[in-house]
Amino acid sequence: MTNATPAPRKKRFWSMERKQSAAGWAFLLPATLLIVLFSFWPMFQAFLTSFKRGLPTALQYSDPLYRNYAYMLKDKVFIQSVKNTFTYLIIQVPIMLVLAIIFATLLNNRDLKFRGLFRTCIFLPCATGLVAYSMIFRTLFTYDGMVNALLMKMGVISEAINWLNDPFYAKVVIILGLIWRWTGYNMVFYLSAMQGIEYSIYEAARIDGANQVQQLFKITIPLLKPIILVTAIMSTNGTLQLFDESVNLTRGGPANMTITMSHYIYNTMFTKNPNFGYAAAMSFVILVMVAVLAAIQMKVGDKR
Amino acid sequence: MKKIVSLILALALVMACSLALAAEDGKITIWTWDPNFNIKAMQVAKEMYQKDHPDVEIVIEEVLSEDVETRVITAASAGDISNLPDIMLCQDNSIQKFVLNYPEVYAEITGKYDFTDFAEGKLAYSVVDGKNYGIPFDAGTVVGTYRTDYLAEAGYTIDDLTDIDWDRFIEIGKDVKAKTGRPMLSGQAGAIDTVLIMMQSCGASMFNEDGSVNFVNNEACKKVLEYYKTMVQEGIFIEVNTWDEYCGTLSNASVVGTVNGCWILGTIMGVQDQAGKWALTNMPSMPGIEGATNYSNNGGSSWVFTNGTDLDLALDFMGMYRNVDFYNEILPSTSAIGTWAHAKEGSNYQAGNDFYNGDAIFAKIVEYTSHVPSNTTGAYYYDAREALGTALTNYINGGDLASELQTAEDTVNFAMGF
Amino acid sequence: MREGAISKHVSRFFMYAFLVIVSFISVFPLYWAFISSCNNTQQILGGRMIPSTHLMENLRNLFAQQDVLTALKNSFATTLLQVVLSLAISSIAGYGFEIYHDKWKDRVMSVLMLAMMVPFVAVLVPLFQLFSKMGLLNTWVAFFLPSLATPFLIMYFRNSARTFPKDTIEAARIDGLNEFQIFVRMFVPMMKPTYAAAATITFMNAWNSYLWPKVIMQTSNATTMPMLVSNLMGGYVIDYGVVMAGVTICSLPTVIIFFCLQKSFTNAVAGAVK
Numbered sequence: 001m002t003n004a005t006p007a008p009r010k011k012r013f014w015s016m017e018r019k020q021s022a023a024g025w026a027f028l029l030p031a032t033l034l035i036v037l038f039s040f041w042p043m044f045q046a047f048l049t050s051f052k053r054g055l056p057t058a059l060q061y062s063d064p065l066y067r068n069y070a071y072m073l074k075d076k077v078f079i080q081s082v083k084n085t086f087t088y089l090i091i092q093v094p095i096m097l098v099l100a101i102i103f104a105t106l107l108n109n110r111d112l113k114f115r116g117l118f119r120t121c122i123f124l125p126c127a128t129g130l131v132a133y134s135m136i137f138r139t140l141f142t143y144d145g146m147v148n149a150l151l152m153k154m155g156v157i158s159e160a161i162n163w164l165n166d167p168f169y170a171k172v173v174i175i176l177g178l179i180w181r182w183t184g185y186n187m188v189f190y191l192s193a194m195q196g197i198e199y200s201i202y203e204a205a206r207i208d209g210a211n212q213v214q215q216l217f218k219i220t221i222p223l224l225k226p227i228i229l230v231t232a233i234m235s236t237n238g239t240l241q242l243f244d245e246s247v248n249l250t251r252g253g254p255a256n257m258t259i260t261m262s263h264y265i266y267n268t269m270f271t272k273n274p275n276f277g278y279a280a281a282m283s284f285v286i287l288v289m290v291a292v293l294a295a296i297q298m299k300v301g302d303k304r
Numbered sequence: 305m306k307k308i309v310s311l312i313l314a315l316a317l318v319m320a321c322s323l324a325l326a327a328e329d330g331k332i333t334i335w336t337w338d339p340n341f342n343i344k345a346m347q348v349a350k351e352m353y354q355k356d357h358p359d360v361e362i363v364i365e366e367v368l369s370e371d372v373e374t375r376v377i378t379a380a381s382a383g384d385i386s387n388l389p390d391i392m393l394c395q396d397n398s399i400q401k402f403v404l405n406y407p408e409v410y411a412e413i414t415g416k417y418d419f420t421d422f423a424e425g426k427l428a429y430s431v432v433d434g435k436n437y438g439i440p441f442d443a444g445t446v447v448g449t450y451r452t453d454y455l456a457e458a459g460y461t462i463d464d465l466t467d468i469d470w471d472r473f474i475e476i477g478k479d480v481k482a483k484t485g486r487p488m489l490s491g492q493a494g495a496i497d498t499v500l501i502m503m504q505s506c507g508a509s510m511f512n513e514d515g516s517v518n519f520v521n522n523e524a525c526k527k528v529l530e531y532y533k534t535m536v537q538e539g540i541f542i543e544v545n546t547w548d549e550y551c552g553t554l555s556n557a558s559v560v561g562t563v564n565g566c567w568i569l570g571t572i573m574g575v576q577d578q579a580g581k582w583a584l585t586n587m588p589s590m591p592g593i594e595g596a597t598n599y600s601n602n603g604g605s606s607w608v609f610t611n612g613t614d615l616d617l618a619l620d621f622m623g624m625y626r627n628v629d630f631y632n633e634i635l636p637s638t639s640a641i642g643t644w645a646h647a648k649e650g651s652n653y654q655a656g657n658d659f660y661n662g663d664a665i666f667a668k669i670v671e672y673t674s675h676v677p678s679n680t681t682g683a684y685y686y687d688a689r690e691a692l693g694t695a696l697t698n699y700i701n702g703g704d705l706a707s708e709l710q711t712a713e714d715t716v717n718f719a720m721g722f
Numbered sequence: 723m724r725e726g727a728i729s730k731h732v733s734r735f736f737m738y739a740f741l742v743i744v745s746f747i748s749v750f751p752l753y754w755a756f757i758s759s760c761n762n763t764q765q766i767l768g769g770r771m772i773p774s775t776h777l778m779e780n781l782r783n784l785f786a787q788q789d790v791l792t793a794l795k796n797s798f799a800t801t802l803l804q805v806v807l808s809l810a811i812s813s814i815a816g817y818g819f820e821i822y823h824d825k826w827k828d829r830v831m832s833v834l835m836l837a838m839m840v841p842f843v844a845v846l847v848p849l850f851q852l853f854s855k856m857g858l859l860n861t862w863v864a865f866f867l868p869s870l871a872t873p874f875l876i877m878y879f880r881n882s883a884r885t886f887p888k889d890t891i892e893a894a895r896i897d898g899l900n901e902f903q904i905f906v907r908m909f910v911p912m913m914k915p916t917y918a919a920a921a922t923i924t925f926m927n928a929w930n931s932y933l934w935p936k937v938i939m940q941t942s943n944a945t946t947m948p949m950l951v952s953n954l955m956g957g958y959v960i961d962y963g964v965v966m967a968g969v970t971i972c973s974l975p976t977v978i979i980f981f982c983l984q985k986s987f988t989n990a991v992a993g994a995v996k
Binding site: 019020021025027030031032035037038040043049103106112116117118120122124125127128129130131133135136139145146180191192193195226229233237243266280283284286287290291294 | 746814973
């Protein structure tokens with residue numbers, strides 16, 4: 001069968017492949033065009049802006065061209081914002097992703113009762129509007145708020161902490177806020193990926209005597225690796241562009257000790273005397289940071 | 305199917321375009337925020353104006369203050385201001401920054417409107433290089449308002465807090481704190497409203513006349529920071545974290561009173577069961593500073609106008625803001641106090657206020673308004689404000705005042721030199 | 723054996739206790755928003771944790787002040803359009819990148835990834851310029867057009883497509899299905915949980931998006947729910963009861979959508995097991 005009529009088959013195969021490749025291009029074309037038009041074109045313009053200075057409506061190329069970029073190195077607030085952002089990144093992202101995997105694993109257990117309820121509860125924070133979220137966090141962490149009262153009653157602390165007004169504890173509040181708000185979000189991705197894993201694999205492992213922890217490390221995590229990679233890159237990206245929490249929970253204070261890079265960029269454009277060139281320059285520094293980190297993560301995680 | 309889709313798309317485009325171009329004659333669009341305050345005031349103005357001009361269409365859109373600013377910035381930077389409204393409200397502290405950075409957006413109205421009898425300190429916010437760009441609306445005139453029952457508990461009356469200086473205030477504050485356990489005042493940590501109120505009452509600004517920043521050699525500024533720190537350390541002034549908490553200290557009466565812009569009365573009078581317990585007077589002055597007064601300003605906004613719109617019509621409509629009846633009409637429902645001197649002639653201004661035991665507080669405030677020293681804001685107002693806030697936080701946490709002010713001045717100069 | 727059973731019970735107990743605590747912490751702020759919509763400003767600022775009787779009053783004030791129905795209509799229309807179109811465009815692209823991947827497509831993908839690495843504030847002004855030139859200000863299209871194709875969704879669908887078995891594709895080709903039919907008839911039904919997760923997340927992002935709509939939707943007819951809620955916080959005097967009523971109305975759809983879509987996850991398990 002296979003070696004009958006080889007010539008026309010070969011020709012058909014070739015055209016099949018080309019057809020498939022063309023289909024592939026057709027599939028990704030709409031998305032690519034949209035991204036080029038609505039992301040790359042504005043990005044290109046912002047890139048040009050990053051070399052300019054002057055009144056917002058009469059921007060001129062600066063002399064020297066790298067002036068905006070050089071300015072960053074001397075800008076104490078910018079350096080502080082970089083430090084703050086990386087503090088959040090290094091502490092919050094790992095904790096959050098590990099928690100999300102734990103929750104997803106627990107909730108993927110078919111014997112668990114009320115799993116739908118638990119799942120909804122844990123997801124709810126990311127359905128909560130920013131207003132409610134920031135108000136409740138600020139209320140909970142006030143000087144005479146519930147958190148202090150609870151911790152003092154439990155004997156963890158002997159004297160109330162001024163959470164939102166202390167450079168260290170204000171960062172803690174932001175990190176707690178981030179973990180609270182985004183763990184459920186990541187959990188949703190893990191859960192949906194876990195649904196794709198055949199349940200029989202776990203049953204077989206159980207029969208072989210593997211406990212929950214072994215199942216997690218030997219089955220779940222390896223199979224979830226692509227999604228874990230996606231969420232890790234996303235969270236890194238999201239944290240480096242962090243804006244809402246800094247604006248709403250602490251307003252960047254006290255004394256800029258919790259301000260993030262995006263928040264500072266926003267202020268540079270919209271609250272202070274506007275400086276679009278400098279804001280654009282800072283944005284591209286963020287882009288480079290995210291790109292480098294994403295590349296590292298892909299190198300580590302993506303071995304296809 | 306495809307035809308229908310393209311037809312719908314075409315229709316949508318046409319609709320979008322025609323909506324954008326719909327700037328007919330005899331129509332005024334207004335952007336402002338706060339349905340219980342600015343919007344209500346404009347609605348009253350609209351109704352009164354339309355009685356005589358029934359064919360003029362007036363559209364009031366609710367747009368948040370920061371959203372107005374964001375839209376002006378994006379529209380101006382994109383070079384398309386055709387979607388901006390005829391009239392916008394602008395925070396007084398932002399006017400200079402916006403007019404200086406986006407001169408093509410704002411219409412100059414010097415000589416086109418009668419500015420006589422508007423309070424000078426208020427008018428200064430919207431004058432850039434000697435030209436008028438705004439019509440003043442509400443006063444942010446500072447009042448000192450206190451709970452008379454707590455004062456009485458410590459043996460004081462409101463008269464003891466009238467026309468005094470901060471030395472006397474601290475003396476009274478310590479005594480009240482010792483006797484009632486309550487701090488006199490509260491405020492948001494890091495937000496330097498109170499500091500700026502005290503500075504303006506001295507006639508001092510964060511900037512020199514020529515626009516350069518003025519912290520290091522600013523005697524009033526140093527003194528204000530020292531007094532502020534003293535009050536915080538003595539427990540006379542309690543710092544809270546957020547605006548909500550600040551409002552909370554007033555509504556649950558954990559402090560004796562507050563020194564703030566008169567718009568805070570809306571919050572205070574919102575707590576019905578405290579009616580009759582409050583009294584109002586002017587603020588303390590700074591001792592040892594030449595030209596120091598008992599009057600200041602915090603907040604408030606003015607109406608500004610977009611270039612290229614029907615300015616004559618808009619200004620004709622804004623004639624309402626020189627109308628005693630208008631101010632009189634909006635006072636009961638909004639508590640918005642005009643900065644036009646004749647506003648106080650209205651019957652509602654002269655009437656006693658029940659919440660304040662029959663005191664004619666609104667006439668009092670208009671009177672205070674005329675004494676407020678003007679201050680210099682400039683384009684870098686918010687940069688300076690943030691730098692001073694950082695200095696204040698560090699100073700309270702034990703930093704050296706002179707070096708903190710030097711850092712703040714350097715920060716602002718750094719931004720300016722850019 | 724008995725000891726094993728006991729320790730199993732104990733670990734079970736701890737697992738439930740853990741989940742209950744975590745759920746409680748997660749739900750608390752939304753619970754607080756809900757009950758606060760029944761309280762007045764004084765009670766809210768005073769930290770009251772149980773509902774009072776001001777719900778109707780708050781709702782009445784909210785509806786009197788704001789055009790809630792228009793905002794809801796705008797939010798629903800724009801959000802649903804965005805979810806449907808965005809999932810369609812991004813999933814077929816992700817599928818295309820993975821199933822037909824070659825050197826050039828992989829390169830295009832890496833370049834596209836760059837698009838999500840710039841903070842949105844940086845492209846706000848040029849993007850606005852683009853839309854004002856196209857005459858699309860104040861339109862629903864303007865609301866969702868920039869975020870229809872997101873690198874994140876494409877990447878998510880691409881990585882999910884890795885689990886899509888190649889022999890299924892081959893079998894379908896032999897059955898005479900063309901490439902597009904394979905995607906629609908084989909991939910989409912099989913990836914229901916993936917779509918459900920993506921729909922949930924996209925719905926939330928679209929529903930809560932704020933910075934872009936407030937720039938592009940400039941008339942009050944075009945207001946969306948998050949803009950409406952933030953309008954409530956803009957005055958000298960803030961009525962927190964009304965704010966919380968607004969927050970509650972604004973949060974309900976996302977909660978309900980998640981409730982509905984998570985059935986999709988669960989059904990997929992049932993499908994895999996049977």
